[in-house]
Amino acid sequence: MAPESDSTVFQLSACRELLDSHPESLRIREQVEALEEAMPDRPGVVVSFCRTIIETTCKTILTDRGVSVDSAWKAPKLVSETKKYLNLGVVDDGQLDSSLRNGVQSVVQGLDQIVGGVMEIRNAHGSAAHGTDAYAPLLESHYAEILARATDVVVGLLFKTHLRSAHHDPLSRFRYGDHSDFDEYIDSDYGPFEVLDVPLIASEALYRTDFQAYRAALVLFRQEQEATNGAGAENGEPEP
Structure with a gap:
């Protein structure tokens, strides 16, 4: 009998939505697929790619906007720099809604805590982090899933806001068909x-x-x- 198809394949929904919109983004596609395939058996690989995907997303946004990226910047600094270019609170007519801006900024401040948690767990348990004892216990898979879902939230919020604001402020780099x-x-x-x-x-x-x-x-x-x-x-x- 043929094996039943797995209906519980792990996927990052926000990342997948962006990949569907931009199929030529091969580098981040490679990272997203590697993370998804590592769940749940290789949690160390999952948390390592969480940081990588966040950094790739931020570097892409900054490059789109013509910002020079320092190779020494890590995820917290990259997120901090990226948030400066998201035009938070701007509505469809290009005007600024101050109450909306304040509320969204409060939400975005939570990204810093998420990224800090990703970095801390990645440094302690990531497969691509500092070397450790070969027999050290693996991170439990449900913690890896928490980090992966949090990473998906970060990517979705940053990239969707970036693309939306680009309608009013054409980027230094964009794709044919975006306008x-x-x-x-x-x-x-x-x-x-x-x-x-x-x-x-x-x-x-x-x-x-x-x-x-x-x-x-x-x-x-x-x-x-x-x-x-x-x-x-x-x-x-x-x-x-």
């Missing part, structure tokens, strides 16, 4: 083109051949959107 409304705006005025019977999409061609020109036009497009929305709001008109 589909802008792409449609370009493509409605230019193209389609054909070169050697190969169809070319104007927005993608600009993105691939001159990213800085694409980004400069995108920034102007966003500024004009905000100006139009602001004028409409002053006149009592609904936003598009």
Whole structure:
């Protein structure tokens, strides 16, 4: 008889949601899959990858925003630097909701405690941490799961907030398709083109051949959107 499929496979839901949205992010995919596969039999591997995934997430966000990352920064410092660029409390119209900002900041402060706990347990029980006696007892798997779930929360909060705020503040590095409304705006005025019977999409061609020109036009497009929305709001008109 064929073995029954395992319906209890461990997965990091927030990390998986991000991987589905960005399938080209191979480095963090490798880390997430390694952590998931290590549960529950290799808890030391799990807690080691918890720190690695947090650090990779923060470095990705900072690089997206054109921030130079010091190679000596560890997880607590990386999280601290990353939080500076999340535009907490900004709502869909680009305005700042002070009460929302204060509340979200209180939530985000808890990330520091989570990261501190991940670092402490990783240093004591991680497979990739400091060497230890080969016969030392393994960390119990339920503690590894607690850290993995906490890591998933950290990644989800940081990366989702990062991507959402990028709609109003185009990143120094982003992927083609992240600003589909802008792409449609370009493509409605230019193209389609054909070169050697190969169809070319104007927005993608600009993105691939001159990213800085694409980004400069995108920034102007966003500024004009905000100006139009602001004028409409002053006149009592609904936003598009």
